[in-house]
Amino acid sequence: MKRITAVLMAVLMITGLTACGEADPDKARESIQVIAMDTPMVFTAYGEKSTHAVYMAEDEARRLDALLSRTDENSVIYQLNHADGLGITVGEEVCGLIEAAEAYSQATGGAFDISIAPVVSAWGFTTDRYRVPDEAELAELLTHVGSEHITTAEDAAALDPGTQIDLGGIAKGYASDRVVAIFRENNVPRGKAELGGNILVMGDKPDGTPWRVGVQDPAKPDEEAYAAILTLEDAFIVTSGSYQRYFEENGKRYHHIIDPATGHPADSGLTSVTVVADSAEGNGTMCDALSTALFVMGEERALDFWRSGTYDFELVLVTEDGRVVVTDGLKDILTEVEESGYTYEIVS
Amino acid sequence: MRSSPELRPNFWDALVALAVVLLAAGCGFAVWGGQNGAAALTAVVSVDGVETERLVLADTGETERTVESNGYTLCLRLTETEVWVEEADCPTQDCVHTGHISRSGQSIVCLPARVIITLEGGQPVDNGVDIVVG
Ligand SMILES: [Zn+2]
Numbered sequence: 001m002k003r004i005t006a007v008l009m010a011v012l013m014i015t016g017l018t019a020c021g022e023a024d025p026d027k028a029r030e031s032i033q034v035i036a037m038d039t040p041m042v043f044t045a046y047g048e049k050s051t052h053a054v055y056m057a058e059d060e061a062r063r064l065d066a067l068l069s070r071t072d073e074n075s076v077i078y079q080l081n082h083a084d085g086l087g088i089t090v091g092e093e094v095c096g097l098i099e100a101a102e103a104y105s106q107a108t109g110g111a112f113d114i115s116i117a118p119v120v121s122a123w124g125f126t127t128d129r130y131r132v133p134d135e136a137e138l139a140e141l142l143t144h145v146g147s148e149h150i151t152t153a154e155d156a157a158a159l160d161p162g163t164q165i166d167l168g169g170i171a172k173g174y175a176s177d178r179v180v181a182i183f184r185e186n187n188v189p190r191g192k193a194e195l196g197g198n199i200l201v202m203g204d205k206p207d208g209t210p211w212r213v214g215v216q217d218p219a220k221p222d223e224e225a226y227a228a229i230l231t232l233e234d235a236f237i238v239t240s241g242s243y244q245r246y247f248e249e250n251g252k253r254y255h256h257i258i259d260p261a262t263g264h265p266a267d268s269g270l271t272s273v274t275v276v277a278d279s280a281e282g283n284g285t286m287c288d289a290l291s292t293a294l295f296v297m298g299e300e301r302a303l304d305f306w307r308s309g310t311y312d313f314e315l316v317l318v319t320e321d322g323r324v325v326v327t328d329g330l331k332d333i334l335t336e337v338e339e340s341g342y343t344y345e346i347v348s
Numbered sequence: 349m350r351s352s353p354e355l356r357p358n359f360w361d362a363l364v365a366l367a368v369v370l371l372a373a374g375c376g377f378a379v380w381g382g383q384n385g386a387a388a389l390t391a392v393v394s395v396d397g398v399e400t401e402r403l404v405l406a407d408t409g410e411t412e413r414t415v416e417s418n419g420y421t422l423c424l425r426l427t428e429t430e431v432w433v434e435e436a437d438c439p440t441q442d443c444v445h446t447g448h449i450s451r452s453g454q455s456i457v458c459l460p461a462r463v464i465i466t467l468e469g470g471q472p473v474d475n476g477v478d479i480v481v482g
Contacts, residue, residue, distance in 0.1 A: 033394070033455065033464050033466055034397050034464075035396075035397065035457070035459060035462050035464065038459060039459070040455075040457040040459070040464065058397070128439055128440065192478070192479055194479060197481060197482060199479055199481045201478075201479065205478065211478045211479060212476065212477045212478045212479075213477065213478070213479050213480070213481055214476075214477035214479070214480045214481070215480075215481055215482060216480055216481065216482025218482070221482075222445075224480075226477065226480070229476065229477055237481045238481070239481045239482040241482055243482075244482070272482060274481060274482070
């Protein structure tokens with residue numbers, strides 16, 4: 001009888017050992033770093049299917065890169081840009097993205113505009129061959145900018161001759177929407193994704209606390225310095241800042257966020273705009289588009305737009321005059337960074 | 349009185365007892381060993397999404413690596429504690445400007461060459477945040 005008890009105990013121990021040896025499915029973690037869409041990306045997922053999930057995310061980023069690239073001759077966008085005014089079949093997905101971009105353009109009074117592409121190129125931001133275009137050149141290019149030059153129907157699109165589009169302003173946001181969908185399909189309980197300046201946090205951390213997201217201090221772009229820290233679960237966070245890409249000529253600095261109204265780098269008094277929204281699919285694209293648009297619009301118009309309630313999001317604005325302006329939906333989850341030297345304002 | 353042979357431990361009892369002890373030890377090791385066994389600081393080089401080299405800094409010592417990719421050449425320097433790109437012929441030079449990395453989780457990225465150098469293992473960076481936006 002005792003022997004049987006001992007055998008039973010041994011069996012129990014074996015069961016116990018198996019449980020010990022296998023990682024807790026909730027804590028199994030896979031993280032990969034890749035370059036896609038001209039930007040470094042990091043995908044981190046937890047759960048039993050974490051490995052499958054992160055590699056699916058990578059594949060999806062590469063698929064969208066090939067589909068939406070403006071420079072790859074095989075991409076649908078390249079073909080549309082070089083169709084000499086003719087309509088071509090771009091597929092429902094691309095058509096949907098163009099229409100989403102059009103909607104953000106309308107909502108923001110043209111502050112977000114995918115047809116600004118040739119102007120951005122004229123400044124050299126697509127090729128790294130920076131230059132300051134003259135006014136006549138910009139004026140000519142601007143005649144081809146605007147929603148009225150873009151037509152879509154079901155799975156086809158057409159651009160007026162001279163108009164070109166670049167979905168770069170929403171492509172990474174859209175990719176982050178796809179990542180959240182892939183993570184959900186794979187029952188990922190928690191994870192995070194960085195697609196350049198587009199961040200997704202899913203669930204909480206393994207220790208049960210929310211993710212701590214540092215908003216880069218625009219004044220110290222090369223340092224581990226933050227203008228604010230946000231504690232978030234299940235959220236998209238996207239920052240657009242003039243410090244992210246710029247060049248200097250004759251002592252003047254020119255950054256990469258071009259105001260479609262002027263053809264010049266937006267001079268709105270802001271150094272960065274961070275848009276935060278819950279992780280509902282579609283919000284990644286929204287945060288991406290709005291971070292650019294609201295940077296162009298500047299503090300006052302950005303806050304008016306937020307107050308209008310057209311879309312559901314929150315904001316962290318960093319101003320040239322040393323203020324961090326925070327919308328009140330973030331007031332309980334934002335930590336001020338004393339050593340940053342910024343003064344903090346909560347707005348409602 | 350009848351003696352009870354059942355009370356005398358025999359060979360099988362000893363074997364079962366040994367198995368129980370070994371399993372207990374194994375279980376304990378699986379729980380504690382996994383947590384204490386953090387790998388040494390390792391530089392992982394990936395080219396175009398494919399891992400090409402894994403260098404344990406403490407074992408490698410001071411050394412150089414030339415990484416060629418996408419038409420560019422990066423000259424990588426490693427010591428027992430840090431890694432940096434000494435020289436590169438890429439147009440942006442971001443990889444060179446990143447400077448030295450020395451803590452787990454830090455990385456150097458060269459977009460034109462499609463090269464990523466990441467530090468794994470060792471003590472993770474604790475700067476109070478899990479992720480940086482911007
Ligand atoms: Zn480089």
